[in-house]
Amino acid sequence: MSAQQRQDVRQAMLIVHPVFDDSQVAEQLALFDGESGQPYPFSGEEWRDIPDSDMQNGWRHLDNAPQPQYRKRPNGHVELRGVVSGGEVGVIFNLPEGYRHNYPGHIHFPVAGQNGIASFSVAPNGDVVAVNTFSAAGDWFGLASIIFSNS
Numbered sequence: 001m002s003a004q005q006r007q008d009v010r011q012a013m014l015i016v017h018p019v020f021d022d023s024q025v026a027e028q029l030a031l032f033d034g035e036s037g038q039p040y041p042f043s044g045e046e047w048r049d050i051p052d053s054d055m056q057n058g059w060r061h062l063d064n065a066p067q068p069q070y071r072k073r074p075n076g077h078v079e080l081r082g083v084v085s086g087g088e089v090g091v092i093f094n095l096p097e098g099y100r101h102n103y104p105g106h107i108h109f110p111v112a113g114q115n116g117i118a119s120f121s122v123a124p125n126g127d128v129v130a131v132n133t134f135s136a137a138g139d140w141f142g143l144a145s146i147i148f149s150n151s
Contacts, residue, residue, distance in 0.1 A: 044072060048069055048070055049067050049068070050067070054093050055068075055084070055087070056087075057087050057089075057091060057092065058087040059092045060084065061084065062084065062140045065082070065083035065140065066082045067082050068083065068084055068093070068143055072099065072150070077149050077150070078100075078101075078149075079147040081143055082142075083143070084141055085114075085139065085140035085141070087130060090129065090130060091128070092129065092130055093127075093128055094125070094126045094127050095126035096126065098150070099126065099150060100125065101124060101148050102124060102151070103124060104124070106122065106123050106129065106131075108121045109121065109145050111141045112141070112142055112145070113140055114139040114141075115139050116133070116134045118130060118131075118134060118141050119133075120141070122148060
């Protein structure tokens, strides 16, 4: 591979570290230059908070953990982050217009939690739904694995 070809190589890494230590859930998105290995600056939208008042079915932000948030990446993909807890199967919150997908059905995502895993989905109307949770009621779940195209 020539130096020019190596220079054109780009790698994307999503580093999700859902370890909860009563103070944080660390998440990071990094784009790296294939030649130098140096990260590119991320130039997406600012994160937008999802307040507890917008959550449904008993879901809320977990105290002392990152606030549930959403934003759009430069490529148009929508990504979520933060931690939700305490809810039941059903709608967690609704994403506003411009942050929804136009696929005919739900897009499903596995999410990691305090004592297990869950299946969350995003509907075309913007509903983010806890489809099922394989852990105890009241456990928390990280949203960092939810990334989808809105085109």
